[in-house]
Amino acid sequence: MTNTSSVLEFKSSTFFTPILILYSNDPAAIEQSLQEKINRAPDFFKNSPLVIDLRELNKSGLDIDVIETTEMLRRIGLFPIGIRGGNEQQNKQANKLSIPVDAGGEHDSANQTLNTGTTKAQSTQQPPQDSVADNTVQNDIEPSESIVHIDSTQSPAEPVSSMIVTQPVRSGQRIYARGDLIVMSQVSAGAEIMAEGNIHVYNTLRGRALAGVQGNTAARIFCLDLQAELISISGDYKTSEHLTKQMQKKPVQIYLQDHALIIKEIA
Amino acid sequence: MARIIVVTSGKGGVGKTTTSAAIAMGLAKRGHKTAVIDFDVGLRNLDLIMGCERRVVYDFINVINGEASLNQALIRDKNCNLLYILPASQTRDKDALTLEGVGKVLDELSGDFQYIVCDSPAGIEKGAYLALYYADDAFVVTNPEISSVRDSDRMLGILASKSRRAENNEEPVKEFLLLTRYDPSRVKSGEMLGLDDVQDILSLHLLGIIPESKSVLTASNAGMPVILDEKSEAGQAYEDVVARYLGEDRPHRFIEDKKGFFRKLFGGKS
Numbered sequence: 001m002t003n004t005s006s007v008l009e010f011k012s013s014t015f016f017t018p019i020l021i022l023y024s025n026d027p028a029a030i031e032q033s034l035q036e037k038i039n040r041a042p043d044f045f046k047n048s049p050l051v052i053d054l055r056e057l058n059k060s061g062l063d064i065d066v067i068e069t070t071e072m073l074r075r076i077g078l079f080p081i082g083i084r085g086g087n088e089q090q091n092k093q094a095n096k097l098s099i100p101v102d103a104g105g106e107h108d109s110a111n112q113t114l115n116t117g118t119t120k121a122q123s124t125q126q127p128p129q130d131s132v133a134d135n136t137v138q139n140d141i142e143p144s145e146s147i148v149h150i151d152s153t154q155s156p157a158e159p160v161s162s163m164i165v166t167q168p169v170r171s172g173q174r175i176y177a178r179g180d181l182i183v184m185s186q187v188s189a190g191a192e193i194m195a196e197g198n199i200h201v202y203n204t205l206r207g208r209a210l211a212g213v214q215g216n217t218a219a220r221i222f223c224l225d226l227q228a229e230l231i232s233i234s235g236d237y238k239t240s241e242h243l244t245k246q247m248q249k250k251p252v253q254i255y256l257q258d259h260a261l262i263i264k265e266i267a
Numbered sequence: 268m269a270r271i272i273v274v275t276s277g278k279g280g281v282g283k284t285t286t287s288a289a290i291a292m293g294l295a296k297r298g299h300k301t302a303v304i305d306f307d308v309g310l311r312n313l314d315l316i317m318g319c320e321r322r323v324v325y326d327f328i329n330v331i332n333g334e335a336s337l338n339q340a341l342i343r344d345k346n347c348n349l350l351y352i353l354p355a356s357q358t359r360d361k362d363a364l365t366l367e368g369v370g371k372v373l374d375e376l377s378g379d380f381q382y383i384v385c386d387s388p389a390g391i392e393k394g395a396y397l398a399l400y401y402a403d404d405a406f407v408v409t410n411p412e413i414s415s416v417r418d419s420d421r422m423l424g425i426l427a428s429k430s431r432r433a434e435n436n437e438e439p440v441k442e443f444l445l446l447t448r449y450d451p452s453r454v455k456s457g458e459m460l461g462l463d464d465v466q467d468i469l470s471l472h473l474l475g476i477i478p479e480s481k482s483v484l485t486a487s488n489a490g491m492p493v494i495l496d497e498k499s500e501a502g503q504a505y506e507d508v509v510a511r512y513l514g515e516d517r518p519h520r521f522i523e524d525k526k527g528f529f530r531k532l533f534g535g536k537s
Contacts, residue, residue, distance in 0.1 A: 171417055171421040
């Protein structure tokens, strides 16, 4: 039960945090493009923490004002909690705003916090712990070293791991997968499942399912019984009003063709 | 260590307090020392259902704030000396409850009791959250209608993600379904969801079906848990629930219309 003798405790924990990779230093363009993305999934982005990635910008030699960018992000309801890939000037600006700077490969605390989410995502595709456990030091270093590859979208060759959910997804719950999302149990009405990749539901899908949320138009949704409130692929959606009941209790797949959602029975 | 049971539903008026009172009494009658706690701060009524409203001196909040000891606040039931009631405060609001305070009280009770039944308030706010946070088992009370089923589903989601067991990555809270105010004739005429419809959405382990019964209201007004009314169907149904919870295998009753009485032994699906 609660430990009443101690005042506080440090625990390491993992979080998933979206990373905002900037390719342009035009504030107006960034704001507009972000707003469009947010409009597609307003609930998901509301008060969402965010890490700003400036690596691409600096690679192309484009400078950006971190203070201004942060103000803009906060204005539209996002909470920047870190930056990475910034130059000296940008890191200084971030520090001024009390935003931790991810120094890259160094093992400082900021690095840990920022990358924990990806550590977890990555660990699922790693061999079981004990196979590397004979070398603890290596085990310790490896995650944060390889993270750099995993979450930078510039190396698409690196597969993003999929997420498997075995428990029912109940009303009010929300799941976000950076890769594919596989749900073994039912998804209740009022639940929301989102994936940057495909979504598989090996049971009844009653809630909302959004695949390809970062714009992957090739993403698909598969389920055994389609009674969804809403289905969406890369922002194109259909609500239950427009889903025919004929497709219920049959395995179906949903994909995007010329901005139209196609629902097809899997024979 | 006591087993902590939360009786929850999300929706109001489905029978949480009636259920809390009945199962607490049922457990105590079978020889298990049981405490039942009213978490509905500001709208207390467990004491009314238990018929001890005139003996309330100190309450849950007094204990949390250290204004009274647990022994001063616990009220021994008049019908069963293994059952104790910890009433809610009527004058405070739910902000008076704290996670640490509740944890401390449950911890203290754990040493002395075998079962602790937490009667959750309706809604999904602080009171309901604190009632379920420390739970080992959850009795999800649901009426056979769609909004109640949806709210129960939401509660199950919260149990699976916000309880202490979920936060500490322990074995999840065991979830049981209690379908209350069930009226087989209205199910038949399509006015009410049937057991199958509810289970289709919730897919939970069914602990029992409590038929709609006048005896529930009568018992409540008399300040006597309905389980003590052994002649009533609701009383018998709660008796079954307690027995099943303790591991007895009893066939489900009250699913069928009374006319099909001998079909009552139809096993419900779990």
